[in-house]
Amino acid sequence: MKGKLITLEGIDGSGKSTITERLRSNPDFKDFVFTREPTTGWIGDAVNRAIHSDTDDLAELLLFTADHAEHISKLILPALESGQNVISDRYSGSRYAYQAVTLKGKFPEPMEWIQQIHRGWTVDPDLTVLFDIDPKISVERCGNRGEQTKFEKIDFLEEVRANYLKLAEAHPERFVIINTDRPVDEIEKDVLEAIFSLVGTR
Numbered sequence: 001m002k003g004k005l006i007t008l009e010g011i012d013g014s015g016k017s018t019i020t021e022r023l024r025s026n027p028d029f030k031d032f033v034f035t036r037e038p039t040t041g042w043i044g045d046a047v048n049r050a051i052h053s054d055t056d057d058l059a060e061l062l063l064f065t066a067d068h069a070e071h072i073s074k075l076i077l078p079a080l081e082s083g084q085n086v087i088s089d090r091y092s093g094s095r096y097a098y099q100a101v102t103l104k105g106k107f108p109e110p111m112e113w114i115q116q117i118h119r120g121w122t123v124d125p126d127l128t129v130l131f132d133i134d135p136k137i138s139v140e141r142c143g144n145r146g147e148q149t150k151f152e153k154i155d156f157l158e159e160v161r162a163n164y165l166k167l168a169e170a171h172p173e174r175f176v177i178i179n180t181d182r183p184v185d186e187i188e189k190d191v192l193e194a195i196f197s198l199v200g201t202r
């Protein structure tokens with residue numbers, strides 16, 4: 001039996017890593033594969049160089065997409081085919097939401113165009129948990145953790161958030177939206193409920 005693919009998406013500072021760490025240390029998830037995008041491989045390193053420099057927006061999208069291709073063929077597909085459930089902290093949804101903003105004006109329908117270049121080889125998630133929060137709150141949280149990427153600007157993240165909500169509206173069968181302007185325990189409870197309703201009870 002094929003495993004299930006669960007992705008965690010949301011703007012910077014929406015709480016994905018915090019919840020991922022909780023899931024990792026939960027014994028119910030000991031057989032799950034945990035992964036992330038950008039990956040920790042060499043293409044992921046190249047992506048990180050792009051993020052932390054003034055790289056051309058199209059080049060950046062293509063690096064993120066190359067990282068995804070490597071991720072799919074080397075980790076995602078083999079794991080799913082061997083029956084393992086996979087949880088990815090960011091995935092294709094990040095491209096559809098973020099690069100649709102950075103490439104606005106370069107293509108008539110940037111989100112549609114980015115989705116198009118993924119078609120035929122990507123694996124769509126069975127469940128996407130969308131960590132939804134006002135960027136004013138998430139940026140303040142990021143400020144507290146010290147590091148800053150070029151994407152951590154309120155106006156930019158407002159547009160990214162709107163794109164995520166558009167994606168959720170287009171795919172209600174697989175998106176679960178979770179308000180993350182709440183205590184971590186409450187968020188965790190909702191995330192567990194969404195995952196267990198896909199993979200069966202613990």
Ligand SMILES: Nc1ncnc2c1ncn2[C@@H]1O[C@H](COP(=O)(O)OP(=O)(O)O)[C@@H](O)[C@H]1O
Pocket residue numbers: 010011012013014015016017018019141142144145180181182183184187
């Ligand atoms: N529910 C929450 N309430 C308050 N602060 C939070 C909450 N979740 C995460 N944080 C803090 O916000 C910052 C960003 O969270 P993080 O999990 O790294 O987000 P992401 O992985 O989505 O960028 C961290 O400093 C984290 O400790």
Ligand SMILES: Cc1cn([C@H]2C[C@H](O)[C@@H](COP(=O)(O)OP(=O)(O)O)O2)c(=O)[nH]c1=O
Pocket residue numbers: 011012013016017037038051064089090091092094095096098099149151152
């Ligand atoms: C995977 C991915 C990430 N990103 C952005 C989101 C983040 O600002 C940045 C790095 O991702 P990440 O390290 O997950 O950041 P965070 O922990 O703050 O959520 O890259 C894209 O713009 N497109 C993508 O396809």
